[in-house]
Amino acid sequence: MKYLILVGDGMGDFPVDELDGKTPLEVAHIPMIDDLCRKGEFFLNYTVPNGYPPGSDVANMSLMGYDPAEYYTGRAPLEAAAMGIKLAPDEIAFRCNMVTLDHGAGSQVSMRDFCAGHITNEESHRLIADLEAECATEQFHFKAGVSYRHLMIFKGEHPGFITVPPHDYIEQEVTDHFQKYLAQPEWKTLLEKTKKLLANHPVNQKRIAEGKNPATMVWLWGEGKMPSVPTLTNRFNITGTMISAVDLLKGLGVLGGLSIVNVPGATGYIDTNYAGKAQAAINALKNQDFVFVHLEAPDEAGHQGSLQDKITAIEDFDARIVKPIIEDLRTRNEDFRVVVTMDHFTPLALRTHVSDPVPTLLYDSREQVKGSGQSFYEKSCTEYDAVENNSIKAGHKMIEKLLVHK
Ligand SMILES: [Zn+2]
Known part of the structure; x- marks a missing residue:
């Protein structure tokens, strides 16, 4: 049968x-x-x-x-399984979108583009490789996926905040959600280093020159442990x-x-x-x-x-x-x-x-x-x-x- x-x-x-x-x-x-x-x-x-x-x-x-x-347990661990990534019991996989954020007055942040203009594999893989080289620590590691869809593997206790999918906030303010990451010292350090690296990156300078949305930040969500x-x-x-x-x-x-x-x-x-x-x-x-x-x-x-x-x-x-x-x-x-x-x-x-x-x-x-x-x-x-x-x-x-x- x-x-x-x-x-x-x-x-x-x-x-x-x-x-x-x-x-x-x-x-x-x-x-x-x-x-x-x-x-x-x-x-x-x-x-x-x-x-x-x-x-x-x-x-x-x-x-x-x-x-x-x-x-x-979340979407990200399923994607990790598809990518052949094995998670240790103390590791949590986060979906890591390449996104375009706009920073306004004060701490105001809005989501211009949840997929950084459907950034190509070639471009995003370069960014992920550089993020892994420059910003990764024992707690945070970046894994390259497809286009704007990547993973961040976090080792440790879940920080406790609730994450949201970036495609639910297209052209909307995300200040409160962004602040949740910044309230955690290690996460704040990670995101500040990420922002700095991406801001001056040749891949983004080229995208801006071509009239495309640059990947100004990573957006971490959909997390979970491996079921x-x-x-x-x-x-x-x-x-x-x-x-x-x-x-x-x-x-x-x-x-x-x-x-x-x-x-x-x-x-x-x-x-x-x-x-x-x-x-x-x-x-x-x-x-x-x-x-x-x-x-x-x-x-x-x-x-x-x-x-x-x-x-x-x-x-x-x-x-x-x-x-x-x-x-x-x-x-x-x-x-x-x-x-x-x-x-x-x-x-x-x-x-x-x-x-x-x-x-x-x-x-x-x-x-x-x-x-x-x-x-x-x-x-x-x-x-x-x-x-x-x-x-x-x-x-x-x-x-x-x-x-x-x-
Ligand atoms: Zn479906």
Whole structure:
């Protein structure tokens, strides 16, 4: 038996006026997913526990079968896992964004740009290397990631302040948040040295000359210790692979004991290498039991508020990810059980995530259950669920429904 979880990130949405009150998922042409849904089980899954932010980290942790209430420590440790960084028990990983801050009168600070103009790898890696050489201490170390997204590894007791994501404060004042770091003597020293190094750095002088936002500061947030989770191999006696363009998902895969495939050209956008991702899943299923395939593109379209891109991303998910993988399993006469779902909604109207329960289908190729008879979209699932009353209230239990069966 082969097992699959196929995730279209942020596919869910609210009714859209331009679509006569339908959703992108409802109007999208997704014949393979609809067919699996009609012949399979169909239910709502609560991927975001009460009191948790509807982040991709929390929601995908649920989909991987880990209760966020038990295992979620922050986004940064998941990214550290993806980067192959091992944290000691007394170390805390912080996401380290390259940002552009504006300093006004007195101590006033505002967030001009949470990503320093999408600074390139080449530029930011030079900055991180120089920060590590000039500003690192026994307590603070910088690790280079991608573009503006890096990590700072801190050794010691958590300083106790609450951090905030910089993308929540675009063009807003962040004085109070910035002051929290400065209230701690070692952190103040670190940030003052950082500010000085960045202010005179040739990389930034060149960016300013080119009319681009310089990286004037690092913004530290999303921190946590490395969670210790049982692998899926230990829990369910399966081997598997994670296929995603996103570090967060790769990190979850590492923690879950899955193999990680880096697909060339997997970008996280609608231009991603669909064929490469589908082929990676097909290859993995030749000698492993399980794949988790994650497609970021519908979420990105939701954040951009682009209706057409969102529909395109959902249709591509069906035609270029789900269909080729399922067809290959059928060609090889493999029995399989597949979940098609999303982690959360990213409604176009809000351009951010919400924590509504997500429509989910579970199809077993042996077709021993009475199928739902439904097409796959939000309202059909809500209405069907109201009759069948089979929703999964604790999202991390869904994987048991997939993997533990007759
Ligand atoms: Zn997501």
